Amino acid sequence: xxxxxxxxxxxxxxxxxxxxxxxxxxxxxxxxxxxxxxxxxxxxxxxxxxxxxxxxxxxxxxxxxxxxxxxxxxxxxxxxxxxxxxxxxxxxxxxxxxxxxxxxxxxxxxxxxxxxxxxxxxxxxxxxxxxxxxxxxxxxxxxxxxxxxxxxxxxxxxxxxxxxxxxxxxxxxxxxxxxxxxxxxxxxxxxxxxxxxxxxxxxxxxxxxxxxxxxxxxxxxxxxxxxxxxxxxxxxxxxxxxxxxxxxxxxxxxxxxxxxxxxxxxxxxxxxxxxxxxxxxxxxxxxxxxxxxxxxxx
Amino acid sequence: xxxxxxxxxxxxxxxxxxxxxxxxxxxxxxxxxxxxxxxxxxxxxxxxxxxxxxxxxxxxxxxxxxxxxxxxxxxxxxxxxxxxxxxxxxxxxxxxxxxxxxxxxxxxxxxxxxxxxxxxxxxxxxxxxxxxxxxxxxxxxxxxxxxxxxxxxxxxxxxxxxxxxxxxxxxxxxxxxxxxxxxxxxxxxxxxxxxxxxxxxxxxxxxxxxxxxxxxxxxxxxxxxxxxxxxxxxxxxxxxxxxxxxxxxxxxxxxxxxxxxxxxxxxxxxxxxxxxxxxxxxxxxxxxxxxxxxxxxxxxxxxxxxxxxxxxxxxxxxxxxxxxxxxxxxxxxxxxxxxxxxxxxxxxxxxxxxxxxxxxxxxxxxxxxxxxxxxxxxxxxxxxxxxxxxxxxxxxxxxxxxxxxxxxxxxxxxxxxxxxxxxxxxxxxxxxxxxxxxxxxxxxxxxxxxxxxxxxxxxxxxxxxxxxxxxxxxxxxxxxxxxxxxxxxxxxxxxxxxxxxxxxxxxxx
Numbered sequence: 001x002x003x004x005x006x007x008x009x010x011x012x013x014x015x016x017x018x019x020x021x022x023x024x025x026x027x028x029x030x031x032x033x034x035x036x037x038x039x040x041x042x043x044x045x046x047x048x049x050x051x052x053x054x055x056x057x058x059x060x061x062x063x064x065x066x067x068x069x070x071x072x073x074x075x076x077x078x079x080x081x082x083x084x085x086x087x088x089x090x091x092x093x094x095x096x097x098x099x100x101x102x103x104x105x106x107x108x109x110x111x112x113x114x115x116x117x118x119x120x121x122x123x124x125x126x127x128x129x130x131x132x133x134x135x136x137x138x139x140x141x142x143x144x145x146x147x148x149x150x151x152x153x154x155x156x157x158x159x160x161x162x163x164x165x166x167x168x169x170x171x172x173x174x175x176x177x178x179x180x181x182x183x184x185x186x187x188x189x190x191x192x193x194x195x196x197x198x199x200x201x202x203x204x205x206x207x208x209x210x211x212x213x214x215x216x217x218x219x220x221x222x223x224x225x226x227x228x229x230x231x232x233x234x235x236x237x238x239x240x241x242x243x244x245x246x247x248x249x250x251x252x253x254x255x256x257x258x259x260x261x262x263x264x265x266x267x268x269x270x271x272x273x274x275x276x277x278x279x280x281x282x283x284x285x286x287x288x289x290x291x292x293x294x295x296x297x298x
Numbered sequence: 299x300x301x302x303x304x305x306x307x308x309x310x311x312x313x314x315x316x317x318x319x320x321x322x323x324x325x326x327x328x329x330x331x332x333x334x335x336x337x338x339x340x341x342x343x344x345x346x347x348x349x350x351x352x353x354x355x356x357x358x359x360x361x362x363x364x365x366x367x368x369x370x371x372x373x374x375x376x377x378x379x380x381x382x383x384x385x386x387x388x389x390x391x392x393x394x395x396x397x398x399x400x401x402x403x404x405x406x407x408x409x410x411x412x413x414x415x416x417x418x419x420x421x422x423x424x425x426x427x428x429x430x431x432x433x434x435x436x437x438x439x440x441x442x443x444x445x446x447x448x449x450x451x452x453x454x455x456x457x458x459x460x461x462x463x464x465x466x467x468x469x470x471x472x473x474x475x476x477x478x479x480x481x482x483x484x485x486x487x488x489x490x491x492x493x494x495x496x497x498x499x500x501x502x503x504x505x506x507x508x509x510x511x512x513x514x515x516x517x518x519x520x521x522x523x524x525x526x527x528x529x530x531x532x533x534x535x536x537x538x539x540x541x542x543x544x545x546x547x548x549x550x551x552x553x554x555x556x557x558x559x560x561x562x563x564x565x566x567x568x569x570x571x572x573x574x575x576x577x578x579x580x581x582x583x584x585x586x587x588x589x590x591x592x593x594x595x596x597x598x599x600x601x602x603x604x605x606x607x608x609x610x611x612x613x614x615x616x617x618x619x620x621x622x623x624x625x626x627x628x629x630x631x632x633x634x635x636x637x638x639x640x641x642x643x644x645x646x647x648x649x650x651x652x653x654x655x656x657x658x659x660x661x662x663x664x665x666x667x668x669x670x671x672x673x674x675x676x677x678x679x680x681x682x683x684x685x686x687x688x689x690x691x692x693x694x695x696x697x698x699x700x701x702x703x704x705x706x707x708x709x710x711x712x713x714x715x716x717x718x719x720x721x722x723x724x725x726x727x728x729x730x731x732x733x734x735x736x737x738x739x740x741x742x743x744x745x746x747x748x749x750x751x752x753x754x755x756x757x758x759x760x761x762x763x764x765x766x767x768x769x770x771x772x773x774x775x776x777x778x779x780x781x782x783x784x785x786x787x788x789x790x791x792x793x794x795x796x797x798x799x800x801x802x803x804x805x806x807x
């Protein structure tokens with residue numbers, strides 16, 4: 001069973017072809033990452049899933065329904081640009097969003113208090129939203145997204161602008177949702193975050209799908225990379241068989257042309273620089289992205 | 299529908315909790331009090347103007363002064379109010395109630411008896427005649443010696459409240475006083491004002507305020523006319539007949555053709571719609587403004603996307619419009635209640651009678667009902683037009699530019715308020731009734747006419763059709779505009795947008 005299925009979806013904004021022939025499936029109960037640089041079409045895709053926008057062509061099925069409007073009440077959405085009604089009390093605001101999702105007022109209030117308690121915000125329930133700190137405001141926004149216990153939670157760039165403590169908090173929430181059997185989709189342009197928590201990913205660039213699938217499968221498909229710590233001239237890292245160097249100063253990630261023997265590369269590297277460590281490793285998502293985009297544009 | 303109600307409810311509760319709402323409600327009594335008080339304040343802050351007279355004829359000033367003294371004494375009798383008895387001398391106080399009870403023509407006579415030494419005839423009771431014999435001279439002396447301030451206690455209408463004559467007659471001194479601003483003006487009466495204007499002059503440094511000049515000229519005119527009548531050997535009776543002014547009696551015809559006397563309530567009824575139009579205009583303006591501000595605030599609060607993940611754009615727009623309509627109705631009802639209690643309740647409470655009976659006007663269903671109906675219809679039309687445009691803007695400044703054309707249309711009814719009120723069934727009024735954005739105001743303006751039933755039906759139908767059309771357009775714009783960021787589009791781009799089918803609509807940038 002898939003929570004989201006897209007088949008050949010296209011979206012134009014005037015002359016701009018924002019989403020091009022996009023197809024993918026989000027398996028139920030997984031954490032799914034939308035990856036890609038800014039302007040890749042991630043938000044437009046999410047808005048189509050939320051039926052805020054409509055595709056110009058293609059099929060879109062959300063929670064088994066080909067008319068996504070009908071399942072809006074089972075979706076939770078946290079947009080990248082988010083705000084609060086400043087003059088409303090925290091509890092009332094969360095309750096209001098609950099009732100907009102079809103909950104009764106009593107039920108929504110009860111759950112609002114429960115969630116506020118879980119997030120350590122019960123003391124603030126009577127506070128007006130304008131009196132909340134930035135971090136508290138973000139928690140309230142997340143609570144408002146989860147108030148109706150949605151089956152599918154969509155978070156657009158949930159980590160952007162968060163301090164490390166809140167990044168950790170959001171990550172815990174995502175993993176907690178998965179453990180309860182919910183599906184979580186989130187978009188990000190930071191590969192490391194996705195790599196840590198996603199079961200599957202979709203890589204998009206310029207509106208087009210680059211690749212999709214489970215993180216484990218994807219890493220297996222790609223040639224391994226070499227991770228090394230070294231001293232010496234970075235230019236000397238470009239040995240035969242090395243197609244790309246991701247230099248980080250005293251360490252580097254080297255990708256090899258297919259069929260290249262890592263042992264032979266090691267040998268030639270030892271002559272060129274002083275090596276402190278050498279590991280053959282699965283490629284990072286960043287590496288996979290760079291390889292795929294490079295391959296697709298050339 | 300249920301969610302639209304939720305949005306409307308939240309909108310309403312948030313609005314009525316704002317300071318602005320309560321300031322808006324309290325504005326009404328303030329405005330009413332100001333309408334009542336400002337003329338009084340203006341009147342009372344106006345300082346008494348001092349003037350002097352150089353009378354070359356030797357007798358005119360004396361006669362005019364006496365006439366002014368008499369007339370002011372007349373105000374004493376006719377405008378005397380309870381509680382002022384203490385200011386009267388004892389010899390007058392005892393008989394004053396009797397004097398006041400006399401009919402108008404006899405009062406005129408009393409003044410003659412007191413000031414001209416006429417003999418009281420049988421028209422008066424024995425008691426009064428005896429009183430006149432004893433006290434006429436005393437009363438005259440008392441009145442002549444009273445200061446302007448003392449006289450002002452009895453009535454605001456006393457001429458001495460406005461104009462006080464000083465006795466200086468030296469031309470050089472007077473000129474100096476005018477230059478120094480100590481004197482408002484002086485008059486020179488020529489050697490023979492009955493014969494000609496020769497030598498008559500009005501000297502003042504203020505040539506805009508001509509009230510004193512007009513007033514004093516009238517006094518002289520009365521004297522000159524009297525003298526001319528006397529010189530022509532015309533007896534008093536004939537003189538009175540000649541002086542009698544001509545007047546028309548105002549009559550209007552009822553629907554069945556019977557004649558009806560026109561009184562002040564009718565005139566108030568005729569002009570009441572103008573007040574209602576103004577009220578309607580203010581109410582609609584305030585509420586549509588609230589709607590725009592609100593929409594833009596919500597947009598800048600970045601809540602739109604969250605809301606749209608739960609409800610459709612149309613539900614959101616509908617909820618906002620309904621919520622603000624409820625806010626507006628609350629405001630309007632509060633205002634009406636206050637106006638009612640101000641014009642009907644308050645006079646009853648403190649026991650005074652208003653010069654015109656406004657309760658009739660307020661209780662007339664053709665005013666109140668059409669006011670409420672036109673408020674709702676007018677609001678809906680403008681709300682739809684403005685919320686569509688407003689949804690595309692990110693701040694109020696952008697919105698102001700975009701909604702300018704709509705606001706220009708909104709100005710028309712205010713400019714035409716008086717001409718339409720004057721001729722409620724004229725060609726202008728009839729024609730404008732069929733232009734939907736103007737219909738609510740113009741039809742309200744014509745309520746006293748009143749328009750025919752056919753006109754009511756057709757114009758309302760047109761208005762309702764326009765409202766539906768405006769909502770359809772607004773919905774198309776709103777669902778895209780509300781997600782728009784950056785500069786709002788021009789009118790050509792909006793037109794392009796309106797031609798695109800809803801499903802493939804997208805933000806313009």
